[in-house]
Amino acid sequence: MTDSFSNLSLAPTLARAVAEMGYESMTPIQAQAIPVVLTGQDVMGAAQTGTGKTAAFSLPLLQRLLKHENPSTSPARHPVRALVLLPTRELADQVAQQIKMYAKYTQLRSAVVFGGMDMKPQTLELKKGVEVLVATPGRLLDHIEAKNAVLNQVEYVVLDEADRMLDIGFLPDLQRILSFLPKQRTTLLFSATFSPEIKRLAGSYLQNPVTIEVARPNETASTVEQRFYAAQDDDKRRVIRKVLTDRGIKQAFIFVNSKLGCGRLARSLEREGLRTAALHGDKSQDERLKALEAFKKGEVDLLVCTDVAARGLDIKDVPAVFNFDVPFNAEDYVHRIGRTGRAGASGLAVTLVSPSDTRLVGDIEKLIKKKLEVETLQLDTRPAGPAPEKWGERAEDRPRSRAPEGRRREHDPRDALDAPNERRGGFRPAPINRDPFFQKPYEAAVSETAPSWEPSGPKTVRSSISANIKPKRKVAALFKSGE
Numbered sequence: 001m002t003d004s005f006s007n008l009s010l011a012p013t014l015a016r017a018v019a020e021m022g023y024e025s026m027t028p029i030q031a032q033a034i035p036v037v038l039t040g041q042d043v044m045g046a047a048q049t050g051t052g053k054t055a056a057f058s059l060p061l062l063q064r065l066l067k068h069e070n071p072s073t074s075p076a077r078h079p080v081r082a083l084v085l086l087p088t089r090e091l092a093d094q095v096a097q098q099i100k101m102y103a104k105y106t107q108l109r110s111a112v113v114f115g116g117m118d119m120k121p122q123t124l125e126l127k128k129g130v131e132v133l134v135a136t137p138g139r140l141l142d143h144i145e146a147k148n149a150v151l152n153q154v155e156y157v158v159l160d161e162a163d164r165m166l167d168i169g170f171l172p173d174l175q176r177i178l179s180f181l182p183k184q185r186t187t188l189l190f191s192a193t194f195s196p197e198i199k200r201l202a203g204s205y206l207q208n209p210v211t212i213e214v215a216r217p218n219e220t221a222s223t224v225e226q227r228f229y230a231a232q233d234d235d236k237r238r239v240i241r242k243v244l245t246d247r248g249i250k251q252a253f254i255f256v257n258s259k260l261g262c263g264r265l266a267r268s269l270e271r272e273g274l275r276t277a278a279l280h281g282d283k284s285q286d287e288r289l290k291a292l293e294a295f296k297k298g299e300v301d302l303l304v305c306t307d308v309a310a311r312g313l314d315i316k317d318v319p320a321v322f323n324f325d326v327p328f329n330a331e332d333y334v335h336r337i338g339r340t341g342r343a344g345a346s347g348l349a350v351t352l353v354s355p356s357d358t359r360l361v362g363d364i365e366k367l368i369k370k371k372l373e374v375e376t377l378q379l380d381t382r383p384a385g386p387a388p389e390k391w392g393e394r395a396e397d398r399p400r401s402r403a404p405e406g407r408r409r410e411h412d413p414r415d416a417l418d419a420p421n422e423r424r425g426g427f428r429p430a431p432i433n434r435d436p437f438f439q440k441p442y443e444a445a446v447s448e449t450a451p452s453w454e455p456s457g458p459k460t461v462r463s464s465i466s467a468n469i470k471p472k473r474k475v476a477a478l479f480k481s482g483e
């Protein structure tokens with residue numbers, strides 16, 4: 001078989017770890033990238049998370065680092081040789097865990113540093129010496145400045161999820177970090193799509209890269225049923241309720257374009273008796289993780305989120321995605337609906353279209369090259385639901401023209417971007433493309449709590465957040481997650 005790991009002549013220590021992982025054959029990105037990385041060439045890879053990308057770069061990288069393997073306890077004998085940069089701490093943690101497993105029978109050391117955690121334990125680990133360092137850019141810079149991390153012997157750098165790093169505004173940080181690395185090195189860049197910004201980044205930092213592409217950009221999964229319903233702003237919540245009830249859907253993501261709208265919608269839904277959590281860029285990392293956990297445990301049925309806040313969530317295959325707002329950027333549409341209907345599971349993506357959204361829907365049509373029909377959903381005259389008495393409150397909770405918490409316009413573009421405060425105005429975020437962030441399939445709790453629009457039942461508690469992530473203090477939002 002051409003895609004067998006045995007064709008790679010991996011060192012026995014690595015081959016043993018791979019065998020233990022139960023991998024039978026290489027995934028397409030592995031079959032293409034591993035032989036190239038083994039030769040030391042630069043790579044520009046288009047591949048999503050979930051494709052086996054981590055092994056695609058880390059196995060050949062570890063193989064090439066084996067020449068430095070040594071049992072010495074001296075930190076000087078274990079300088080950083082490979083640096084893997086990722087945009088969020090969840091991703092950094094996941095990648096670091098995989099690398100640890102692949103390297104477990106070698107004497108190569110690896111460590112992960114990301115923001116939102118005490119620097120001291122990370123510092124101790126760095127001071128002992130590690131060959132492979134996985135990091136988010138902001139926190140790595142902190143360690144560089146504190147002289148905890150010395151990068152002058154780095155031979156390999158991996159810019160993973162590069163498009164997300166640019167979206168978040170990490171370009172200046174990346175540029176700084178790369179300036180500390182030796183010029184003579186191998187650079188591997190992975191991105192969901194090759195936007196002009198990514199090509200520019202590659203042009204500046206990669207040398208004659210081999211391009212590897214395993215996923216076509218902007219393709220929407222054929223397993224997703226896409227529906228567009230005409231709805232005035234005031235009717236959108238009713239449409240959501242109706243779809244959930246009619247389809248018997250238990251959980252869903254609801255996307256909005258602004259932080260302000262996100263909080264407001266979550267509060268409205270909550271008042272209507274729906275178990276809802278909001279995720280946006282002003283939420284602390286701690287709050288984000290709690291909301292995600294609650295969703296995974298089935299304690300929350302609806303997760304209202306902005307595009308940026310949702311990016312770090314390690315969850316996919318959610319039964320339904322609602323676009324409460326049509327995204328300003330058509331590529332966000334692809335990105336949003338990518339959270340449902342994966343891996344053969346059928347998913348539903350409902351977009352609520354108000355009269356002023358015609359142009360935005362046109363942009364989506366152009367991008368996905370598909371004629372979209374905006375339907376009208378017949379709403380019941382009396383809203384159905386388990387808490388009819390609560391519907392009386394709706395009148396008080398209509399979108400307010402003067403929101404108490406906001407002095408800015410409702411559709412302030414800064415809200416729409418949900419961008420980190422300190423980074424606004426600087427680097428212009430690249431268009432957001434496909435969502436490569438969902439590592440773990442959506443798994444409803446075994447005997448799940450019934451959604452709040454259905455009679456309630458028992459629930460099972462599950463946790464999938466790594467033991468590594470123990471927020472010690474509140475940190476500012478997703479954007480600072482890498483700091």
Ligand code: AMP
Pocket residue numbers: 021022023024025026027030048049050051052053054055439
């Ligand atoms: P990644 O895209 O690197 O995040 O990998 C997604 C998941 O696929 C991880 O849980 C890996 O352990 C798993 N995986 C990676 N390579 C293979 C393979 N060749 N066969 C089966 N599973 C794999």
